[in-house]
Amino acid sequence: MRVFYKDLWDKSDLTLVPQIFHPDFTFRGSLGPVLVGHRQFSDYVSWLTNTLEDYTSDILELIEEGQRVSGKLRFHGVHRRTLFGESPTNRRVWWYGAPIFTFDGPLVRDLWVLGDIHGLRSRLGPAGSERLSFD
Numbered sequence: 001m002r003v004f005y006k007d008l009w010d011k012s013d014l015t016l017v018p019q020i021f022h023p024d025f026t027f028r029g030s031l032g033p034v035l036v037g038h039r040q041f042s043d044y045v046s047w048l049t050n051t052l053e054d055y056t057s058d059i060l061e062l063i064e065e066g067q068r069v070s071g072k073l074r075f076h077g078v079h080r081r082t083l084f085g086e087s088p089t090n091r092r093v094w095w096y097g098a099p100i101f102t103f104d105g106p107l108v109r110d111l112w113v114l115g116d117i118h119g120l121r122s123r124l125g126p127a128g129s130e131r132l133s134f135d
Contacts, residue, residue, distance in 0.1 A: 001062055005073065008045070017038045017042050023038060025107070026109075027044070028111070029113040029115065049077070052078060067104070072096065073097050076093060076094035077093065079091055079093050093123040095115055095117070095119045096119065097114065098114045100112045100113075
């Protein structure tokens with residue numbers, strides 16, 4: 001998991017994708033649609049790391065149980081391209097996420113990442129504040 005976050009994501013090293021994932025693995029993330037396979041996931045990594053320059057993952061906690069690993073992370077980067085309809089702010093934005101990896105042997109077969117999209121969107125707005133609204 002450390003190679004996945006610190007090398008694949010933080011360094012955008014897409015050569016690691018086949019070393020970590022089954023060819024037909026499934027990815028479900030809070031930022032977009034369900035993705036299947038190496039190509040779709042690699043395109044997603046490229047898109048996000050280009051949208052949020054200097055993208056970094058902070059591993060706060062990892063828990064392993066059987067064929068599953070889950071965790072608590074903080075993701076951040078500099079907002080350089082339109083995201084959720086918000087024009088680039090050139091500010092560092094961040095959000096928390098909770099991944100759930102399911103392994104089939106040494107490779108990941110399925111990955112769910114549940115992210116605090118509300119928190120991220122609140123930091124993309126004009127003031128970059130953490131607004132709370134129940135409208």
